[in-house]
Amino acid sequence: MSEILLEIKDLKVSFDVFGGVLEVLDGVHLKINKGEKIGLVGEMGCGKTTTVKSILKLLHTPPARTERGEIIFKNRDLLSLSHREFQKVRKNEISMIFEDPTAALNPVFTIGTQVRDAVKYANDAGRKLSKKELQQGAVAALESVSMPDAERVLQFYPNQLSGGMRQRVCISMALLSATDLLIADEPDTSLDVTIKDQILRLLNDLVEQKNTSIILVSHALGAVRGMTDRIYVMYAGSIIETAKTSELFKKAYHPYTEGLLLSTPRLTGGGISKGIPGRIPEYMNPPTGCRFHPRCEKCMPICSEQKPPEYQVGDDHYVACFLYKD
């Protein structure tokens, strides 16, 4: 049995906004083993980013508020760590890549300044690094992501690089301080198909090399399928289905996952299903019971009354839906 690296237990996060409370995360459970690659999939606004940002405490508080839940990382509850202790986690253990590399890099500093900063920050030698060491560290970081001509790139400003190159820079900086867990929040969304493929392959190679765990957040099932061991499907603030990647694509049980799979256009043709009616609910007044019930074609009376617990439907395959009660 492999060792659990990070476990999110019953996490509930709300946002206090003008006019009320947005109940975004509604009891998220998530587990990631050491060296495991997991995918977190869901449509826009379903709480994927909120989940991963709360791991690194990147949500602005206020408005965000953690109402309950625990995030256990290496036997410590991240939510109760002091600011100081948490800095150590960010420095050496967990790191994150964001969706838009253009927004993640500061446009007025050179790539060199920014990468050297990351090297300085991740340094755990116990002493200050010299200028030369910083420069060497920065070059090595860029070379690790197969950046051609690394030394010259360090003198560039972000706008002189293409989207794919910028994302490589971001990955190199994140990897400096991600020895245990790397969170990749839609790292491929803003890139072109062929470049997307490059970046995902690079990430895959790097995490395998370093035996780092990765949480790959994405709205595209296809991208996640190629790279992960396990998939969590999220809808409106809770995990509705989780299974090994190969299992999930063999058979999806939750009506939402089914709908999502059917809606994705296939290369083999055959037309497109009619999609899922309706849209993601408002978080101000979310539907009672199962949050998917207003859009669900298989809705039963119980669905609007209670939130479904997770039922096991197969080998390591769990679904939060009353259809599978027995």
Add this chain to the structure above:
Amino acid sequence: MKKKLITIDKLQKYFFTRQGVVKAVDDVSFSIEEGETMGLVGESGSGKSTIAYTIVGMDGYGQTGGDITFKNESLNTESKNRPLALKKDIQIVFQDPGTSLNSARSIRQTLELPLTVHKLAKTKQEKAERVAELLEMVQLPADYMHKYPSMLGGGEKQMVAITRALATDPSLVILDEPTSALDVSVQAKIINMLIDFQKKLKLTYLFITHDLSLMRNVASHVAIMYLGKICEIAPTVEFFENPRHPYTQLLLSSIPVLTEEEEALRPTKIISEGEIPSPVNVPPGCSFHLRCHHKMDICMQLDPNMVKIGENHTVRCHLFPKEEA
């Protein structure tokens, strides 16, 4: 034999910038038959949208060279110089409905504008009726006409944008990545609706997207663009069964898929290398040679010509010598 609705012949659109000439569209030729859907696929910066804007004749998008013929009429001027009837016949739907709808106008005002401009409805009441009719067509409740774009979801906004395009009863609709800003479940709904409209209203589509899997399900013909030029054009089924251009093969092998049947359809894994060159500084010879796995000496010097390799299937690559034509 179906009639050709629009023919584009050696279309060029250059932009003259301080850094140099950007050949956004360079010698592009294709035609679309009535009732067909031509899919235009390419990565960002390949000139897909420029072609669309040139066809609708947007300001500043008059072509540098080449001819566009629409229903036997020449479309060689910008929209402001075109007759009103011609403008009515060609409509466009943009990628991001958040910015293509005016946020200060209600849905009713947005949809009434084309009716007023093209004098399709005279009295206030006629207009209101037509707007309600249009909304019903895309399955939105009639009281949506009093709402503003900010009150609608992304999918609903795009429906309104599509309705606006259809309000003038056009024959050619250009869909510039209509669903790439939307979720797949919403995308499926919109695509199905578009296919329905095409049958009911006898529309011809120029469908622009970067999603090949979507194209497979929508288009009847596919054209692949790379840096302002077309690499390959073929009927959809032929295109996916028998992709010939190295770039097409690279694209097909790069897309993530969901099932094993789909995987079997893809060419064997081609490792994607290199970057898309900047359109200001296009490499000499074939613009794809820097990333190509079948590079030959000639590719670096000479830009290949379009070669016909099958019924309606043309490829622009030195791998296919002229003799086959």
